[in-house]
Amino acid sequence: MLEEIEMREIDEDRARCHNTRAGMIEALKIVQRRRGWISDDVLYELSAHLGVPPGELDSVATFYNLIFRKPVGRHRILICDSVTCWVMGEEDLKRRLSEKLGIAPGETTRDGRFTLVPNACLGVCDRAPAIMIDDDLHTGLTPAQLDAILGRYE
Amino acid sequence: MAIIYIENKPYQAPEGKNLLNACLSLGFNIPYFCWHPALGSVGACRQCAVKKYRDESDTRGQIVMSCMEQVAGGLRISIDDPEVREFRASIIEWLMANHPHDCPVCDEGGECHLQDMTVMAGHAYRRYRFKKRTYANQELGPFINHEMNRCIQCYRCVRFYRDYAGGRDLEVFSAHDHVYFGRHDHGTLESEFSGNLAEVCPTGVFTDKTLKKHYTRKWDLQSAASVCVHCGLGCNTLVAERYGSVRRILSRYNGAVNGYFLCDRGRFGYEFLSSAKRIRRAAKRNSASGAMEPADKKIILRSIKEIIAGGRVIGIGSPRASVESNFALRRLVGPDNFYSGMSAAEEELTALSIRIMKSGCASFPSLRETEKADAVFVLGEDVTNTAPMLALALRQSVKNRAAASLKKNRIPEWDNGSLCVIKDEEPGPLFVASLLPTRLDDAATRIFRGSPTQIARLGQAVAHAVNENLPAVSGLEQAVAKLAEEIARELTEASAPLVVSGAGCLSGPVMEAAANIAAALAAVNPRAGLFLALPESNSFGLGLLSGKPLDQAFQRAEKGEVRAAIILENDLYRRSEKKRVDRFREQCRHVIVLDFIDTATAAKAEIILPTAPFAEADGTLVNNEGRGQRFYRVMDPEEDCRPGWRMLAEIMEYAGIGDAGQWTTIDDIIAGLCAEEPELQGMREIAPPAEFRIYGQRVPRQPHRYSGRTAMKAHEDIHEHKPALDFDSPLTFSMEGFRSGPPPSLIPFYWSAGWNSVHALNKFQAEIGGPLRGGDPGIRMVGSSHKNFEYFKPAPVTPTPGGREYLLVPYFRIFGSEELSVLSPSIAGRIPGNLLLMNESDAKRIGAGNGSLVRVAVADAGASLAVKIDPGIPEGVAGYPAGMPGVEFMNLPAWGAITEGG
Amino acid sequence: MAERPLTGDIRPGEGPPRLTEYERRGGYAALKKALKQMDPAGVAEEVKRSGLRGRGGAGFPTGAKWSFVPMGTDAPEPKYLVANGDEMEPGTFKDRYLLEGNPHQLIEGMIIAAFAIQASVAFIFIREEYREACAALTRALAEAFAAGYLGGNILGSGFNLDMKLHVSAGRYMCGEETGLINALEGRRAVPRWKPPYPQTAGLWGKPTVVNNIETLCCVPHIVLKGAEYFKGLSRTGEGGTKLYGVSGKVKNPGCWELPMGTSIREILEEHAGGMMGGFKLKGLLPGGASTDFLLEEHLDVNMDFESVAKAGSRMGTGTIIVLDDRTCPVGFIHNLQKFFSRESCGWCTPCREGLAWVEKTLAAIEEGRGTREDIGILEFHVRLLAPGRTFCALAPGAMEPLGSGLKFFRDDFDRHISAPSCPWR
Numbered sequence A: 001m002l003e004e005i006e007m008r009e010i011d012e013d014r015a016r017c018h019n020t021r022a023g024m025i026e027a028l029k030i031v032q033r034r035r036g037w038i039s040d041d042v043l044y045e046l047s048a049h050l051g052v053p054p055g056e057l058d059s060v061a062t063f064y065n066l067i068f069r070k071p072v073g074r075h076r077i078l079i080c081d082s083v084t085c086w087v088m089g090e091e092d093l094k095r096r097l098s099e100k101l102g103i104a105p106g107e108t109t110r111d112g113r114f115t116l117v118p119n120a121c122l123g124v125c126d127r128a129p130a131i132m133i134d135d136d137l138h139t140g141l142t143p144a145q146l147d148a149i150l151g152r153y154e
Numbered sequence B: 001m002a003i004i005y006i007e008n009k010p011y012q013a014p015e016g017k018n019l020l021n022a023c024l025s026l027g028f029n030i031p032y033f034c035w036h037p038a039l040g041s042v043g044a045c046r047q048c049a050v051k052k053y054r055d056e057s058d059t060r061g062q063i064v065m066s067c068m069e070q071v072a073g074g075l076r077i078s079i080d081d082p083e084v085r086e087f088r089a090s091i092i093e094w095l096m097a098n099h100p101h102d103c104p105v106c107d108e109g110g111e112c113h114l115q116d117m118t119v120m121a122g123h124a125y126r127r128y129r130f131k132k133r134t135y136a137n138q139e140l141g142p143f144i145n146h147e148m149n150r151c152i153q154c155y156r157c158v159r160f161y162r163d164y165a166g167g168r169d170l171e172v173f174s175a176h177d178h179v180y181f182g183r184h185d186h187g188t189l190e191s192e193f194s195g196n197l198a199e200v201c202p203t204g205v206f207t208d209k210t211l212k213k214h215y216t217r218k219w220d221l222q223s224a225a226s227v228c229v230h231c232g233l234g235c236n237t238l239v240a241e242r243y244g245s246v247r248r249i250l251s252r253y254n255g256a257v258n259g260y261f262l263c264d265r266g267r268f269g270y271e272f273l274s275s276a277k278r279i280r281r282a283a284k285r286n287s288a289s290g291a292m293e294p295a296d297k298k299i300i301l302r303s304i305k306e307i308i309a310g311g312r313v314i315g316i317g318s319p320r321a322s323v324e325s326n327f328a329l330r331r332l333v334g335p336d337n338f339y340s341g342m343s344a345a346e347e348e349l350t351a352l353s354i355r356i357m358k359s360g361c362a363s364f365p366s367l368r369e370t371e372k373a374d375a376v377f378v379l380g381e382d383v384t385n386t387a388p389m390l391a392l393a394l395r396q397s398v399k400n401r402a403a404a405s406l407k408k409n410r411i412p413e414w415d416n417g418s419l420c421v422i423k424d425e426e427p428g429p430l431f432v433a434s435l436l437p438t439r440l441d442d443a444a445t446r447i448f449r450g451s452p453t454q455i456a457r458l459g460q461a462v463a464h465a466v467n468e469n470l471p472a473v474s475g476l477e478q479a480v481a482k483l484a485e486e487i488a489r490e491l492t493e494a495s496a497p498l499v500v501s502g503a504g505c506l507s508g509p510v511m512e513a514a515a516n517i518a519a520a521l522a523a524v525n526p527r528a529g530l531f532l533a534l535p536e537s538n539s540f541g542l543g544l545l546s547g548k549p550l551d552q553a554f555q556r557a558e559k560g561e562v563r564a565a566i567i568l569e570n571d572l573y574r575r576s577e578k579k580r581v582d583r584f585r586e587q588c589r590h591v592i593v594l595d596f597i598d599t600a601t602a603a604k605a606e607i608i609l610p611t612a613p614f615a616e617a618d619g620t621l622v623n624n625e626g627r628g629q630r631f632y633r634v635m636d637p638e639e640d641c642r643p644g645w646r647m648l649a650e651i652m653e654y655a656g657i658g659d660a661g662q663w664t665t666i667d668d669i670i671a672g673l674c675a676e677e678p679e680l681q682g683m684r685e686i687a688p689p690a691e692f693r694i695y696g697q698r699v700p701r702q703p704h705r706y707s708g709r710t711a712m713k714a715h716e717d718i719h720e721h722k723p724a725l726d727f728d729s730p731l732t733f734s735m736e737g738f739r740s741g742p743p744p745s746l747i748p749f750y751w752s753a754g755w756n757s758v759h760a761l762n763k764f765q766a767e768i769g770g771p772l773r774g775g776d777p778g779i780r781m782v783g784s785s786h787k788n789f790e791y792f793k794p795a796p797v798t799p800t801p802g803g804r805e806y807l808l809v810p811y812f813r814i815f816g817s818e819e820l821s822v823l824s825p826s827i828a829g830r831i832p833g834n835l836l837l838m839n840e841s842d843a844k845r846i847g848a849g850n851g852s853l854v855r856v857a858v859a860d861a862g863a864s865l866a867v868k869i870d871p872g873i874p875e876g877v878a879g880y881p882a883g884m885p886g887v888e889f890m891n892l893p894a895w896g897a898i899t900e901g902g
Numbered sequence C: 001m002a003e004r005p006l007t008g009d010i011r012p013g014e015g016p017p018r019l020t021e022y023e024r025r026g027g028y029a030a031l032k033k034a035l036k037q038m039d040p041a042g043v044a045e046e047v048k049r050s051g052l053r054g055r056g057g058a059g060f061p062t063g064a065k066w067s068f069v070p071m072g073t074d075a076p077e078p079k080y081l082v083a084n085g086d087e088m089e090p091g092t093f094k095d096r097y098l099l100e101g102n103p104h105q106l107i108e109g110m111i112i113a114a115f116a117i118q119a120s121v122a123f124i125f126i127r128e129e130y131r132e133a134c135a136a137l138t139r140a141l142a143e144a145f146a147a148g149y150l151g152g153n154i155l156g157s158g159f160n161l162d163m164k165l166h167v168s169a170g171r172y173m174c175g176e177e178t179g180l181i182n183a184l185e186g187r188r189a190v191p192r193w194k195p196p197y198p199q200t201a202g203l204w205g206k207p208t209v210v211n212n213i214e215t216l217c218c219v220p221h222i223v224l225k226g227a228e229y230f231k232g233l234s235r236t237g238e239g240g241t242k243l244y245g246v247s248g249k250v251k252n253p254g255c256w257e258l259p260m261g262t263s264i265r266e267i268l269e270e271h272a273g274g275m276m277g278g279f280k281l282k283g284l285l286p287g288g289a290s291t292d293f294l295l296e297e298h299l300d301v302n303m304d305f306e307s308v309a310k311a312g313s314r315m316g317t318g319t320i321i322v323l324d325d326r327t328c329p330v331g332f333i334h335n336l337q338k339f340f341s342r343e344s345c346g347w348c349t350p351c352r353e354g355l356a357w358v359e360k361t362l363a364a365i366e367e368g369r370g371t372r373e374d375i376g377i378l379e380f381h382v383r384l385l386a387p388g389r390t391f392c393a394l395a396p397g398a399m400e401p402l403g404s405g406l407k408f409f410r411d412d413f414d415r416h417i418s419a420p421s422c423p424w425r
């Protein structure tokens, strides 16, 4: 069920938008911020709330990289796999992360703690390689530093 | 016209058109996918590339997409340049990277635009060596099959379904090389126009599920030109047959009527042809046992002769029977004894509509012309459910304002990407006044909901606001008066205003109000149009034959003046109250029914003669705009079936009536008709006579690749069967004959060298998207040049009865309200159920909720129905499912009582 | 040290200047000058004279772009201004620096630009991963509204401007200006056909100017100190300073504001500190992932639009990505193509299908499954995915590093195929 507070936030944003369509992406994000991802149920509810058919909403949701239509863990690890990070050791980082978490890129750990998402350039190429866990950037990483960093996210 | 240069040779092309269209119209072959003449250009597939040169001295040129280029004087292009040819071939190679190449098992094989374009682009050898992507398919309901792996991402499906037809449940999902076209989830496609996906999709993703049930390759289908029998608009169809059964219907292009498309009722209704309810044998009631028994036709004809000899015979015609059949019946019984067989309301409204059209009070646009209207007011008609393709046309009309504003920015109307951006920003005015919620409401600027009287009053108020010399409507609520002002303003300011009405709310005053508005507008703007929908495929044609109302037949029977009635292709239980029809039956000693469907009326007949439905007969239907159109049989009727007119001619011959013995071909009947009805002279011009030949040859119904004909009947007889002969038209039931360039009304299928798909149509049009070469088929039978219109006086307001009465209004459903299509299994799957629509508070008042059974009673009829609560329904009004299977006829709108409990 | 008008006030680690601090250092003086002493045409003219070229990658003259916007009383309304802060091009991190470091500078530049084209609504479009920039902008916008720099009747001039922040849901195509417009409208960010250009029919069909963040940050300085001043900042004919960046195996990767036209050698050696120990330069992409490789022999090329073009590449965003000798060039290019093919929007055939094919082919070569024919396949794509043949510039951009890579590192490709394996693994 959509929560009161979500609906309020959505409606406030929508009021500032040119039309309902223009508020669709933000509405998806508002919901995702609290739930981590957009389930079918939530999509239907959002569709009813906005008065937009579910297909129209999903057509947009599935287009964008950072709207998740599959469950994600409590923490979302975006690992930059673009060129500078790759040069600076991204593959080692990713391998280490995969080993440590026991998941392949794109998967979520069994305990629902982490989801590993390969991501386009994070725009910190001068401090490569980089990952972003939730809202925090971690840059200039070596595989060895990962343990300590992951430990900070329950 | 501008001069453009193609391979350095000058050609004339219309300035401003898109180059692809111009080149195709000139006869050049350029492959394309995302472009469609009705959907415009978006430049997505990059298939239509040509080389464009700056000037004569430019030898390098630049590759451009022809669908996105505008024709302008001096434009120089090359289609043949090796570099651009390589590019076009490469586009196919890319599309083929993930295409499964499953042509042998694909329903589209043999009529696939992708196959044609592959050959045209010259791509043969695929170098892609990696795994192909695959998708899951969806279950999309009874009409359309989904096979996503074949998709080439041309985006046409969503552009048709969503942007053109207003559907909201087909979308594109995901991105990059994983885009997916389908619904959000499995489920029946909601749009009434979903069947067009099968023609719009260039490959085998969306295909006709009804064809799949008895699949045949296009080249093995025998086809003929036909006209849809499922509503009054007269859309043109191509009917295709194999082994004596119709396999599918395709849209037959008519630049003045349906253009490229069809509605789902028209496309999938054909399955009634193989329904178990078909009558195929002559039968007679055993007077001892009372049971119907098949009998030899000769014996039956003898009985009929005797009955006729007994005198006091009347004939009851039908709005679903051809002009020829109705006329033959009239000839058989004599004009004084000929009754039209329409319900009282349909009779009255048809006559009114013809009268209005003859008066010349406004211009009467064709269906296709309504797309060009730039302000529309619909009075009382739920067009999606009564005249579906009109809804599709009106959906185009609301884009004209945006198109005009693009034009100001010098953006051509075919730039569909730009149009889609602003079409919702500047929607054109569309006002819908209806009894109940309609499917067009989502596109409407404003909606008015009321009783027929209220709609008529609003209409008269609009007419007054357009021309203040017309009487004002007294006692109008302020909101309604304001609305009338607004509607009048929009219509007056428009360059091509359109008023739409029809028989949909079964109210004369509503149609009269519509005529008044159109006339008031036309007095100052000759482009002001009026479009009046009529319910059945030949309502108009029957109206022209001046039959008498059914009621009068009943009255005559009441007085004992009817000994025998011959009923032609008509179920009287759909036309009048059950009680009255039952009485009529009792009062007639003999009832002879000619029909192809076993109806409630046929069930009570003494004699049944099987007629041939459209696929097995030739004839003429006159659509709501008075356009007479010929349909041709695609196969000879089987067993005892004969076209209605031929069966009637046989009776006349047997009974020795008139000169009917001379009526051997349809041309003979038409000649007889024209002699009696000078007004219908146009009938002669509709189609070429049977002896018409091209270079001495007939036109074949079978394509030149038709296979297996020597073996088709090998299970019956080892010898090849002689093809049936056709004395009624220049067509043959074979592959032999002259196949290129038959007159438009005769075209049995579209094919041209290199063009096996529906796009072969390009080669039959004078200009792509314009009229067919030789003119669009059909002749308008009613001229409206003379102007002798007198404004209708507003009808007096009838007082509302007191007490617990509800206004029962009819509602129609595209799937459910039409007699024949409901017998089609695919359509049967879409019939919503017989529900009485009510407002929540009204339902509460009688203690009913969703699904509770209630009893409805009006003067002469009653029914038990389940309630459906619909918030869009005004208080005090209830929607009655008119014409739905198992629902009794009621003369609506009428005041009636609704009580709880069946 | 040379002047650094755009970044001089940025103190990394300290957070961006708040409004009062920004004003204290002379912020919003340019806006006041524009609103009080100049008219829209005057502002546009000044920008045109400054020679400012768009910093989003294509280098289109900003003054010229603005001049296509219909002006006057019968111009369509409303008009829109959009700041493009999508910055998803791999190897590019200059706009982030400006957004995080000095959001008011952008806002001021936007108000002036909006005034010049008489836009009444402005959007800042930034990507979701830029959390810090997002927070900084949100705060700065609130401050600017509160101080009356935004909203109705700005500084009593009668000019109104609403400004909104739009945080993207992520796609490279959102950076392409028409894709961006679709994204702002809540649609799939596929590109739109031009013409009509956004300047005449953009957001919701109304006149719209899309400018890069850095471009807009130049505007206050041009207006305040004049076109001549701005021109004088440059070492070449193209006005202003430029944010250059270097990433890869260099000693001191980073982003610096330098005079336009600074040579690649100076950027690499003086600012980035030269190659890391043990690494040699093999090639470089001068301005982001969608530019052609340059080699050691090009080090003395001046980094401006014209000079880099003459050397056979594009300055693009001006952020250099270094390819060193211990990194496999095939792997490097494969990584780029993986990005492009994943980010293709799926609208046009050559890009959607072609890039995926290229990516798979490169993966095969890199993994030792390559064949001789594969080189032909790659060359075929480079030749056919040319500008004008695809719907937008994404695929042609992707072909730049591939085409030049095939030219310069052909031996390395061949070695992968004959081995067959990656010699660097």
Ligand SMILES: Cc1cc2nc3c(=O)[nH]c(=O)nc-3n(C[C@H](O)[C@H](O)[C@H](O)COP(=O)(O)O)c2cc1C
Pocket: C053, C054, C055, C056, C057, C058, C059, C060, C062, C065, C084, C085, C086, C087, C088, C089, C172, C173, C174, C175, C176, C177, C178, C210, C211, C212, C213, C215, C216, C392, C393, C394, C397
């Ligand atoms: C695929 C693609 C991605 C782009 N991404 C960006 C971007 O992230 N930021 C940007 O400013 N311009 C980007 N551009 C360029 C924009 O389309 C546009 O030219 C630019 O924002 C205009 O600003 P300017 O005139 O100030 O340079 C991109 C172009 C393409 C084709």
Ligand code: SF4
Pocket: B150, B151, B152, B153, B154, B155, B156, B157, B158, B181, B200, B201, B202, B203, B205, B206
């Ligand atoms: S499903 Fe058919 S119509 Fe739709 S994009 Fe694919 S090929 Fe085109």
Ligand code: FES
Pocket: B020, B031, B032, B033, B034, B035, B042, B043, B044, B045, B046, B047, B048, B049, B065, B066, B067, B068
């Ligand atoms: S038909 Fe022209 S690009 Fe598709």
